[in-house]
Amino acid sequence: MSDVVSGVAKLPARGALSQPGAAAVARLIGPWLALAVAFAVLPAIVTSGSALTMLSLMGIMIVFALSYNMLLGETGLLSFGHAVYYGLGGFLAVHAMNTIIHDALPVPLPMIPLVGGFSGLLFGIIFGSVSTRRAGTAFAMISLGLGELVASSSLILRGFFGGEEGVSTNRTKLLHVFGLNFGPQIQVYYLIAGWCLLSMIAMYALRRTPFGRMCNAVRENAERAQFVGYNPRTLRFIAFSIAGLFAGIAGGLAAINFELVNASEVGAGQSGLVLFAAYIGGIGSFIGPVIGAVLVTWLEVMLSDVTDVWQLYFGLLFIGIVMFAPNGIAGLLIMHAPLWQARAYGSMLRLALAYLVALGPALVLLAGLILLIEMTYHLSVKATEGTTISVFHVTVEAASAIPWVVAAILIAGGFWLFRMTWPVVGAAWHDAFAQARGAGRAK
Amino acid sequence: MLELVTISTLNGVLYGMLLFLMASGLTLIFSMMGVLNFAHASFYMLGAFFGFQISQIVGFWPAFIVAPVLVGGIGALVERYGLRNVHQHGPVAELLFTFGLYFVIEEVVQMIWGKGPVDYRVPASLDFSAFTAFSTNYPAYKMFELLTAIAIFAVLLAVLTRTRVGLIIQASLTHPHMVAMLGHNVPRVFMLVFGVGTGLAAVAGVIAGPALVTQSNMAGLLGPILFVVVVVGGLGSLSGAFLASLLIGLVQTFAVSVNLSVADVLGGIGVAPPAGGPLSDLWNVTVAQIAPIIPYLLLVLILIFRPTGLMGTREH
Numbered sequence: 106m107s108d109v110v111s112g113v114a115k116l117p118a119r120g121a122l123s124q125p126g127a128a129a130v131a132r133l134i135g136p137w138l139a140l141a142v143a144f145a146v147l148p149a150i151v152t153s154g155s156a157l158t159m160l161s162l163m164g165i166m167i168v169f170a171l172s173y174n175m176l177l178g179e180t181g182l183l184s185f186g187h188a189v190y191y192g193l194g195g196f197l198a199v200h201a202m203n204t205i206i207h208d209a210l211p212v213p214l215p216m217i218p219l220v221g222g223f224s225g226l227l228f229g230i231i232f233g234s235v236s237t238r239r240a241g242t243a244f245a246m247i248s249l250g251l252g253e254l255v256a257s258s259s260l261i262l263r264g265f266f267g268g269e270e271g272v273s274t275n276r277t278k279l280l281h282v283f284g285l286n287f288g289p290q291i292q293v294y295y296l297i298a299g300w301c302l303l304s305m306i307a308m309y310a311l312r313r314t315p316f317g318r319m320c321n322a323v324r325e326n327a328e329r330a331q332f333v334g335y336n337p338r339t340l341r342f343i344a345f346s347i348a349g350l351f352a353g354i355a356g357g358l359a360a361i362n363f364e365l366v367n368a369s370e371v372g373a374g375q376s377g378l379v380l381f382a383a384y385i386g387g388i389g390s391f392i393g394p395v396i397g398a399v400l401v402t403w404l405e406v407m408l409s410d411v412t413d414v415w416q417l418y419f420g421l422l423f424i425g426i427v428m429f430a431p432n433g434i435a436g437l438l439i440m441h442a443p444l445w446q447a448r449a450y451g452s453m454l455r456l457a458l459a460y461l462v463a464l465g466p467a468l469v470l471l472a473g474l475i476l477l478i479e480m481t482y483h484l485s486v487k488a489t490e491g492t493t494i495s496v497f498h499v500t501v502e503a504a505s506a507i508p509w510v511v512a513a514i515l516i517a518g519g520f521w522l523f524r525m526t527w528p529v530v531g532a533a534w535h536d537a538f539a540q541a542r543g544a545g546r547a548k
Numbered sequence: 549m550l551e552l553v554t555i556s557t558l559n560g561v562l563y564g565m566l567l568f569l570m571a572s573g574l575t576l577i578f579s580m581m582g583v584l585n586f587a588h589a590s591f592y593m594l595g596a597f598f599g600f601q602i603s604q605i606v607g608f609w610p611a612f613i614v615a616p617v618l619v620g621g622i623g624a625l626v627e628r629y630g631l632r633n634v635h636q637h638g639p640v641a642e643l644l645f646t647f648g649l650y651f652v653i654e655e656v657v658q659m660i661w662g663k664g665p666v667d668y669r670v671p672a673s674l675d676f677s678a679f680t681a682f683s684t685n686y687p688a689y690k691m692f693e694l695l696t697a698i699a700i701f702a703v704l705l706a707v708l709t710r711t712r713v714g715l716i717i718q719a720s721l722t723h724p725h726m727v728a729m730l731g732h733n734v735p736r737v738f739m740l741v742f743g744v745g746t747g748l749a750a751v752a753g754v755i756a757g758p759a760l761v762t763q764s765n766m767a768g769l770l771g772p773i774l775f776v777v778v779v780v781g782g783l784g785s786l787s788g789a790f791l792a793s794l795l796i797g798l799v800q801t802f803a804v805s806v807n808l809s810v811a812d813v814l815g816g817i818g819v820a821p822p823a824g825g826p827l828s829d830l831w832n833v834t835v836a837q838i839a840p841i842i843p844y845l846l847l848v849l850i851l852i853f854r855p856t857g858l859m860g861t862r863e864h
Contacts, residue, residue, distance in 0.1 A: 183640055185647075235848055238855050242584045243783055245643060246775040247851060253772040254844035261833055261841070373768065377651065384644060417655035424648035428630070431637040482659045 144298040157290050159406055164297040165358045166398035168304045170382040172351030178388035180344040181324030183245040186252025187379050192371030193228050194221030194353025198360040202274045213282045218300050218357035225353015233345035259368040271367025297358050320344050385426050387433025396434050414482050444541050452537035459533035466522035473515025551682035556801050564797025565697035569752040571777045571789040573745025579721050579784040580741055586646040589771035590653035591746040594619050595753025596762045600668040608671035615754050620747025627742035658764045668762040693755045776843045780850050782860020796843050803839040
């Protein structure tokens with residue numbers, strides 16, 4: 106009911122938008138300008154070479170995760186095979202680049218993601234016409250089957266997919282415009298950032314069109330959407346094809362970035378990664394997959410440096426999000442929005458303190474878990490390299506009983522303390538919202 | 549030729565029955581809770597690794613009993629403390645929970661047993677040839693696998709249709725609220741079915757482990773085919789799952805033994821296939837080489853001509 110009321114209350118503001126005043130235009134364009142500036146100055150802030158590579162990866166992942174969110178978040182289609190469009194976009198982009206180099210065609214590098222995008226769109230149309238006839242679990246399984254079909258074919262059709270080593274290219278050999286040869290990573294970063302910004306704006310705009318809204322309706326209740334006069338299958342099909350388009354753009358960008366595409370790009374691992382990125386970030390909002398893409402890329406690079414079993418931590422993080430925060434990190438942030446809007450800074454501070462109280466035991470629990478996992482891994486798989494390991498710069502003798510007892514105590518104690526402190530958070534949360542509501546009524 | 553057909557039929561039925569051992573649990577769980585357990589093949593893998601580890605200590609036969617019970621117990625715990633809590637977040641979250649579980653189980657298995665295959669062997673008591681058909685020695689262990697699968701199938705059918713527990717389970721599939729009103733603990737029935745379903749998958753793992761390769765990627769290899777089986781058969785249809793299991797088992801086994809390519813067929817009728825080009829492999833690939841993708845081609849065909857699956861009636 107409150108949604109309806111607030112919706113009505115917002116109506117005049119929308120009316121104002123139709124006669125654009127300077128303020129409305131600024132509200133519309135401001136965030137994108139800020140983002141463009143942020144993209145432009147980021148390389149100046151983080152100057153190391155590896156940071157630039159990571160930023161490029163993040164840009165690619167943002168486009169890919171947002172395209173995935175068009176399916177899962179906007180239309181309610183859970184896909185286990187989205188990497189098919191990403192990977193095929195990448196392969197066709199690489200083949201296009203090689204053809205352009207071979208025939209010396211006058212095509213500059215920044216146009217290449219378009220090739221990837223159109224390939225993604227084409228395969229989205231082909232596979233979408235088969236798979237979007239069903240929704241829900243059946244769709245999920247079909248997307249998995251199609252993903253496996255393409256992944257298995259990639260090992261059979263060696264001419265096109267290049268076998269195990271993949272297909273490589275040279276991005277500097279294309280037509281140079283404005284004196285850019287795209288050899289240095291910084292130029293590639295700006296190319297990716299530009300395409301990322303364009304894709305983000307396009308996907309955000311699409312979300313706000315009547316088509317985007319009808320996709321939401323199909324997600325919520327396909328039958329009622331049908332009664333309004335839209336065919337849910339057609340809407341699912343269009344959404345699927347467009348998601349393929351943007352996944353293909355991401356694949357084309359990846360092909361430019363790595364100058365190499367191999368069969369793993371169409372595989373289940375890549376499909377799982379984008380699902381993780383979108384869901385961990387939060388599929389309920391536009392900002393969620395962006396957060397998820399940045400976080401997952403960062404974790405992938407950082408964790409794989411620190412530990413061999415980083416994928417296990419990844420999986421555990423994902424299960425944790427599914428169980429305790431189904432709207433992802435963005436959902437957790439949005440939960441606090443009413444407090445921010447009510448300007449209840451005092452209760453927000455108290456809530457933050459309560460979080461800090463609960464964070465201690467949670468970290469203890471986590472430390473115990475990490476110790477347990479690392480010791481198990483080391484004893485069973487890397488036993489030949491000796492039994493001492495280093496966890497958090499502390500040398501641990503994994504063959505003796507003491508660290509195992511310590512890990513058990515950390516886990517049990519951390520869990521028990523967390524259970525004890527969690528009601529504090531609950532109480533602070535309850536108080537904060539009671540005050541925010543009170544403040545809202547007073548206004 | 550007759551030899552090939554006989555042996556391939558036996559192997560195909562065996563593969564199909566193993567698939568059905570898993571698909572039956574998967575289908576029961578799906579029709580009851582509306583969750584397609586993505587981690588089902590992971591429990592099969594756990595069964596194989598538990599079977600290997602336990603048979604190292606006490607021999608194959610105790611492992612044959614203990615490993616499925618252990619895995620079924622883990623399955624029941626997963627339902628009780630994981631899936632039941634996720635249920636409130638809706639079906640997508642439930643499916644994603646099992647997806648995460650699949651991922652984590654694979655990583656845990658790699659963490660403990662490594663990425664390479666483990667040395668899980670056919671027990672000595674079954675390591676002989678059962679009979680000789682047309683100069684091929686058919687191993688007794690395969691007969692044992694086949695008989696076990698058929699015996700479990702028969703027991704499952706009898707329990708589901710002839711016993712009180714089976715009737716309660718069947719009733720809970722369609723009318724969970726009514727069953728609860730009659731005083732049965734429906735959540736406990738769910739937990740039981742999940743435990744038994746994962747236990748059956750583990751049985752398949754214990755007996756298939758020595759015959760196939762027991763390795764940390766075995767869930768990833770088999771899982772997608774399992775989902776093809778349940779979609780092709782019709783989601784939630786036990787008889788459909790049975791048909792589809794046998795179909796895919798037979799088709800895939802026979803395909804492996806056919807060394808024919810499009811170029812051969814075209815050559816046979818006097819047409820030369822176009823040479824060169826990036827898709828030239830398409831003409832020279834033999835049927836045996838595309839055997840791994842046949843289930844998925846079947847899936848696409850079924851979706852075009854019969855979107856609800858062979859025996860499926862409802863849209864899910």
